[in-house]
Amino acid sequence: MPVTGHTRADAAAPPEGEQRKAASIRDVARVAGVSHQTVSRVINDHPSVRPETRDRVHAVIAQLGFRRSATALALAGGPVRAVTVLTSNTTLYGYAATLQGVEEEARAAGFSVGVSVLDSDEDADIDRALAAAADSGGGVLVIAYDRIGAAALERVPSGLACTAAVESPAGGRIPARPSVWADDRAAAREATAHLLGLGHATVHYVAIPSSSPGARRPSPRAAGWREALQDAGVTPPKPCGKGWDARAGYQAGLALARDPTVTAVLCGNDDLALGVLRALHEAGRSVPGDVSVIGFDDAPHSAYLTPSLSSVRMDFTGIGRAAFALLRDQLDPPGAAARSAVEVAKPELVLRESSLAR
Amino acid sequence: MPVTGHTRADAAAPPEGEQRKAASIRDVARVAGVSHQTVSRVINDHPSVRPETRDRVHAVIAQLGFRRSATALALAGGPVRAVTVLTSNTTLYGYAATLQGVEEEARAAGFSVGVSVLDSDEDADIDRALAAAADSGGGVLVIAYDRIGAAALERVPSGLACTAAVESPAGGRIPARPSVWADDRAAAREATAHLLGLGHATVHYVAIPSSSPGARRPSPRAAGWREALQDAGVTPPKPCGKGWDARAGYQAGLALARDPTVTAVLCGNDDLALGVLRALHEAGRSVPGDVSVIGFDDAPHSAYLTPSLSSVRMDFTGIGRAAFALLRDQLDPPGAAARSAVEVAKPELVLRESSLAR
DNA sequence: CCCGTCCATGTGACCGTTAACAATCCTGGC
DNA sequence: GCCAGGATTGTTAACGGTCACATGGACGGG
Numbered sequence: 001m002p003v004t005g006h007t008r009a010d011a012a013a014p015p016e017g018e019q020r021k022a023a024s025i026r027d028v029a030r031v032a033g034v035s036h037q038t039v040s041r042v043i044n045d046h047p048s049v050r051p052e053t054r055d056r057v058h059a060v061i062a063q064l065g066f067r068r069s070a071t072a073l074a075l076a077g078g079p080v081r082a083v084t085v086l087t088s089n090t091t092l093y094g095y096a097a098t099l100q101g102v103e104e105e106a107r108a109a110g111f112s113v114g115v116s117v118l119d120s121d122e123d124a125d126i127d128r129a130l131a132a133a134a135d136s137g138g139g140v141l142v143i144a145y146d147r148i149g150a151a152a153l154e155r156v157p158s159g160l161a162c163t164a165a166v167e168s169p170a171g172g173r174i175p176a177r178p179s180v181w182a183d184d185r186a187a188a189r190e191a192t193a194h195l196l197g198l199g200h201a202t203v204h205y206v207a208i209p210s211s212s213p214g215a216r217r218p219s220p221r222a223a224g225w226r227e228a229l230q231d232a233g234v235t236p237p238k239p240c241g242k243g244w245d246a247r248a249g250y251q252a253g254l255a256l257a258r259d260p261t262v263t264a265v266l267c268g269n270d271d272l273a274l275g276v277l278r279a280l281h282e283a284g285r286s287v288p289g290d291v292s293v294i295g296f297d298d299a300p301h302s303a304y305l306t307p308s309l310s311s312v313r314m315d316f317t318g319i320g321r322a323a324f325a326l327l328r329d330q331l332d333p334p335g336a337a338a339r340s341a342v343e344v345a346k347p348e349l350v351l352r353e354s355s356l357a358r
Numbered sequence: 359m360p361v362t363g364h365t366r367a368d369a370a371a372p373p374e375g376e377q378r379k380a381a382s383i384r385d386v387a388r389v390a391g392v393s394h395q396t397v398s399r400v401i402n403d404h405p406s407v408r409p410e411t412r413d414r415v416h417a418v419i420a421q422l423g424f425r426r427s428a429t430a431l432a433l434a435g436g437p438v439r440a441v442t443v444l445t446s447n448t449t450l451y452g453y454a455a456t457l458q459g460v461e462e463e464a465r466a467a468g469f470s471v472g473v474s475v476l477d478s479d480e481d482a483d484i485d486r487a488l489a490a491a492a493d494s495g496g497g498v499l500v501i502a503y504d505r506i507g508a509a510a511l512e513r514v515p516s517g518l519a520c521t522a523a524v525e526s527p528a529g530g531r532i533p534a535r536p537s538v539w540a541d542d543r544a545a546a547r548e549a550t551a552h553l554l555g556l557g558h559a560t561v562h563y564v565a566i567p568s569s570s571p572g573a574r575r576p577s578p579r580a581a582g583w584r585e586a587l588q589d590a591g592v593t594p595p596k597p598c599g600k601g602w603d604a605r606a607g608y609q610a611g612l613a614l615a616r617d618p619t620v621t622a623v624l625c626g627n628d629d630l631a632l633g634v635l636r637a638l639h640e641a642g643r644s645v646p647g648d649v650s651v652i653g654f655d656d657a658p659h660s661a662y663l664t665p666s667l668s669s670v671r672m673d674f675t676g677i678g679r680a681a682f683a684l685l686r687d688q689l690d691p692p693g694a695a696a697r698s699a700v701e702v703a704k705p706e707l708v709l710r711e712s713s714l715a716r
Numbered sequence: 717c718c719c720g721t722c723c724a725t726g727t728g729a730c731c732g733t734t735a736a737c738a739a740t741c742c743t744g745g746c
Numbered sequence: 747g748c749c750a751g752g753a754t755t756g757t758t759a760a761c762g763g764t765c766a767c768a769t770g771g772a773c774g775g776g
Contacts, residue, residue, distance in 0.1 A: 024762055035726045040764065048723055070493050071432045072762035075731050090461065091454040091658075100448045103475050112490055113473050117461050132470055135428050246662040271659060278662045300449075301629060304604040304636040306664060382732055393756050398734065406753055430732035433761050720775090727768075732761105739756070746748090 023064040032060040043068060070112075074137050079332055082138030083324065084114040086129055088148040092244060093299040094269070094316050098143055098165050101320020109328055111138070121151035121213075134160055139327045141165070142177075146244075150211045153177060163327040165319045167211055168220045168343070178330065178340040180323040184296070187312045187347035188224030191266055191294045193232070194349060198292060198357055200264035202234050206241035206252045206276055208268030208296075221268050221296060241272060249275025257283035263291055264355075270295040270302045270311055277305065277354070292355040307353035318344045381422040390418040401426055428470075432495050437690055440496030441682065442472040444487055446506040450602060451657040452627070452674050456501055456523050459678020467686055469496070479509035479571075492518055497685045499523070500535075504602075508569045511535060521685040523677050525569055526578045526701070536688065536698040538681040542654070545670045545705035546582030549624055549652045551590070552707060556650060556715055558622035560592050564599035564610045564634055566626030566654075579626050579654060599630060607633025614649075615641035621649055622713075628653040628660045628669055635663065635712070650713040665711035676702045 025043075029036040034053060041049050042057040049057075060066075074080050083106055089095045099115070106113045114136055116129040129152065133140045139161035144150045149164075156162045156177065163178045168185045195203045205225045210218055218226070222239055229236045241252040249272030256262045257280050267273035273295030277287055285291050287307050295302060298313035322342050383401070387394040392411060399407050400415040407415075418424075432438050441464055447453045457473070464471045472494055474487040487510065491498045497519035500511045507522075514520045514535065521536045526543045553561045563583045568576055576584070580597055587594045599610040607630030614620045615638050625631035631653030635645055643649050645665050653660060656671035680702050 026762075036763085037727080037765090038725060041725085044764090048725085050724065053724080067489065067493060069433075069762055071429055071495060072731090073764080074429045075427075075433050075733090076762075076764045077731065078764065090448070090458045091451065093449065096449040096454050099473075100475070103448065103473060107475065112494060115457075115461060115471050115473055117458070117465065131425065135425060136470060137429060246659045250662055274659050274662050278664055278666075281664045301604045301632050301659075304608055304632050306636055306639045308636075384732075394732090395734085395757080396755060399755090402734085406755090408754065411754080427732055430761090431734080433731090433763090434733040434735085435761065436734065718776095721773085723770105723772080725769085725771105728766090730765085731763090735758105735760080737756105737758085739754100741752105741754080743750105743752085745750090 022069070023066040025066070025068070028057065028060050028064055028066050031064065032057045080137040081110055081331075082112045082114065082136050083141050083327060084116055084133035084136055084138065085141050085143065086116050086118060086133065086149070086152050087143040088118045088146055090115065090117060092271075094145060094297050094314065095143055097316035098320040098323075101317035102141055102324045103320075104317070105321040105324040109324075111324075111328070114138075118148045118152055121148045123155065126152045126155050130155060130157070130160075139163070139331050141323055141327055144179075144211065146209060146211050147213065147215075151213060161327060161330040163323045163330070165323045169341075170217060170220070170223070175341055178326045178342075180319050180326060180342045180344060182314050182319060182344050182347050184312070184314065184347055185220035185224040185227075187314075187349065188221040188266065188296070189228040189231075190224075191296075191310075191312055191349050192225045192228035194351075195264040195266065195292055195294065195355065196228065196232050196234070198264070198355065200292065202237060202261070203229060203264040203266055204237050204256055204262050205239040206249060206256075206265060206267045206272050207239040208244055208272065209242065219268065221266075225266055241268065244269065244271060246271045246275040246278070248272060250279050252276060253279025254283070256280070257285055265291060265293045267293065267295045269297045270299040270309060273302075273309055273311070273354075274305065277307070277309070287354050288356045294349075294355050298350055303350075303352065305354075310352045310355035311350055313348045313350050315345050315347070380427070381424040383424070383426070386415065386418050386422055386424050389422065390415045438495040439468055439689075440470045440472065440494050441499050441685060442474055442491035442494055442496065443499050443501065444474050444476060444491060444507070444510050445501040446476045446504055448473065448475060450629075452503060452655050452672065453501055455674035456678040456681075459675035460499055460682045461678075462675070463679040463682040467682075469682075469686070472496075476506045476510055479506045481513065484510045484513050488513060488515070488518075497521070497689050499681055499685055502537075502569065504567060504569050505571065505573075509571060519685060519688040521681050521688070523681045527699075528575060528578070528581070533699055536684045536700075538677050538684060538700045538702060540672050540677060540702050540705050542670070542672065542705055543578035543582040543585075545672075545707065546579040546624065546654070547586040547589075548582075549654075549668075549670055549707050550583045550586035552709075553622040553624065553650055553652065553713065554586065554590050554592070556622070556713065558650065560595060560619070561587060561622040561624055562595050562614055562620050563597040564607060564614075564623060564625045564630050565597040566602055566630065567600065577626065579624075583624055599626065602627065602629060604629045604633040604636070606630060608637050610634065611637025612641070614638070615643055623649060623651045625651065625653045627655045628657040628667060631660075631667055631669070631712075632663065635665070635667070645712050646714045652707075652713050656708055661708075661710060663712075668710045668713040669708055671706045671708050673703050673705070 025039045026036045029039045103113050142153045142164040144153045144164045144166045166179045166181045168181045168183045192203050226236045253276035295309050295311040298311040302309040383397045384394045387397045461471050500522040502508045502511045502522045502524045524537045524539045526539045526541045550561050584594045611634035653667050653669040656669040660667040660669050
């Protein structure tokens, strides 16, 4: 990098003109009067280089602004230091925050981060993304919070280093790939129990779409909700909702608002909850007066809604970071194969106005 | 070759076992009985290859599942087909949506997308990101909506292909780099004028941080707001707000709520507006009854707030797409140097409950 | 004093691709 | 029948690193 500055004459920057072609290992060798291999050894901290030689080479490296080419390194079979994040979306809060976590950790480790968005769960589409990721050479990190991501995870070829950020796996099942999750099932149970504790006869659930193919399995959030009701001897009502956004929540909310038995609602995420709040408001049912509402994910703005939204805080950034760490362990195996599944800090139920005691 | 006689079905996939090392151009050459260079010619659609030869090579390519190595291509000096997006944030709506737009367009063009997050506007930090981007070989796309991004844009070395997504440039100034923006200044003027038209004596402004170094220049949104007031002969009150998020809006809102002359508020983004709404609510001032509020960006959930938030819809995805297109023109120059500055569709003022007539 | 080792360094090949140039074959004009 | 010249193909050398191995000198033990 042609950095300017520098106390003494701008020794680092190539003279004044354009930035000529970057210096190679051989350029450094020539100037330092050694062989290119010696330069390589210096770069890689190989022990048997005379201190004097090492210093001289280092000086030339600084002088020429030499930077080792990642491309050449990769071609020569060196370690690759790159991750590609596969995701179906980059704007939804949970996804964006997970990506952010991955990026932070990757940057700290000197990895580059690629993003490939999955348009659908069709094989062709997934393979396209996988191929793109594979020929970058590094590992793949799949955000598998939804059906598309889960489908992509299934198709990752066995030779490719891969980890995933997932929902909490259904009881006892160990994910096929090293994975990271927060126990949202337990959190859903807790949130539901809290609502029941407030005196509600039952709790309705506005679901996020299932991540299992064909929606065979409900999401862990739905499972936790169901369990809490069953523990309390309550027959779970039919979950509603189909979608991820406020609009879907609004539509589900319109139906719920018409049902007088609805006094408590758990939502699969905060966007859905927002739509539900809106629908309840329009129907003249007050929150938390008539209906208590709890969301999921604790998006940053949820605390400022009116009423402020109770929610389950998920450490998405932490999940992203942990997932990257797992991937890194796979790529340069320092001490044997590390853990293959990780559960990060338990989600935390944050109580606000929307679920105050009545 | 363990490949049995596939009619056509899975002709492409490597046999059944593990995925052995990817086939190279020379592997293809050997099997097809030609030189590697001929294979290269076939891949690149070079005209002088006998059709018969071409077909044979193509068949072997399919049979071996050959894919040209992007790494080797880059090393050999071929075109790189990669973008690195430099941004200070990936979770804020405008940023995430811009990134999404870039990714869509890049994917369609067969480019890979990298992301590098800028922690601060310190030179070292920026150079780190720039260096990382540069040695990926492709172009750089800077999201320069804030001070950090703008600082990064300044330091991009002249030899590096680069475009930027920016705020609308201050009157007449042509951005140094090919850039894309929506005319948010005009939109702010329009929104302010609309509020004045509602009968408000003045309009207060909750500002997003300026993107100019040292905050020497106000953001175009602030400029548009000021212009509209001046056009109407109103002396602009002091803008408030320091930050991007709902919390900052809330704090600004607390102060505004105490001031009885405040009856209309324009906010630099929807998160700020959300905080303002909350603060006004807590102070017992109704929206739009006592105070009208208009936000900026039209985040997806703004329509579902209570009251629903009037906002200026920005086509961030479109900006991202256009910025990528501009970068692409730079990377493989087909018809001379293309346009260097682009203004995408005009932002649209979306009126909702928060700014109804009184 | 000779030989085996280790240290420091150099030489050459290789990774997978493209570019430049050479070589061969075929065709047509004279 | 000879040669210019295009079409087709092959050969060799980059690109910028790493790895495997060779080389030469210093040192120490027998």
